[in-house]
Amino acid sequence: MDSKWALTNDGRVKTDALAQFGQRVRQLRIERNLSQEDLAELADLHRNYVSQIEGGRRNVSLLNILKLAHGLKVRPTRLIETIR
Amino acid sequence: MDSKWALTNDGRVKTDALAQFGQRVRQLRIERNLSQEDLAELADLHRNYVSQIEGGRRNVSLLNILKLAHGLKVRPTRLIETIR
Numbered sequence: 371m372d373s374k375w376a377l378t379n380d381g382r383v384k385t386d387a388l389a390q391f392g393q394r395v396r397q398l399r400i401e402r403n404l405s406q407e408d409l410a411e412l413a414d415l416h417r418n419y420v421s422q423i424e425g426g427r428r429n430v431s432l433l434n435i436l437k438l439a440h441g442l443k444v445r446p447t448r449l450i451e452t453i454r
Numbered sequence: 455m456d457s458k459w460a461l462t463n464d465g466r467v468k469t470d471a472l473a474q475f476g477q478r479v480r481q482l483r484i485e486r487n488l489s490q491e492d493l494a495e496l497a498d499l500h501r502n503y504v505s506q507i508e509g510g511r512r513n514v515s516l517l518n519i520l521k522l523a524h525g526l527k528v529r530p531t532r533l534i535e536t537i538r
Contacts, residue, residue, distance in 0.1 A: 432519065446537060
């Protein structure tokens with residue numbers, strides 16, 4: 371196993387993973403010229419929730435990961451492939 | 455966008471995604487000759503929770519996806535790449 375995938379009980383590491391997920395969502399959203407409000411509508415999520423996700427402040431659920439992937443028109447794996 | 459990734463508001467589709475995730479976890483766990491209890495310990499999750507995930511009865515969070523990937527010694531993307 372590649373150690374970079376190790377998840378410890380260290381809160382910082384967990385926060386990093388959520389921040390990396392949020393940064394990835396933001397990156398893909400901006401590449402598509404979508405506002406947070408646009409993405410919220412496409413993904414059937416609340417705009418405030420999208421903002422919190424991008425800020426790494428939400429431990430997003432699998433179904434919401436799928437909704438975001440749907441809204442961004444990417445495979446779900448692309449949203450988590452950058453988490454280190 | 456590949457339509458197979460479309461997520462509707464149809465409850466069945468959502469349930470399918472969770473079931474597919476659970477089946478993937480179970481498959482990888484069995485390939486590694488781990489019991490649910492073994493995986494629970496490796497992933498720092500409760501054994502009952504692992505059982506519910508494998509049965510598709512939990513909308514697992516991103517941090518728990520990462521914990522499961524850690525316990526199974528796979529990249530997190532491998533856990534969701536089979537969701538259709």
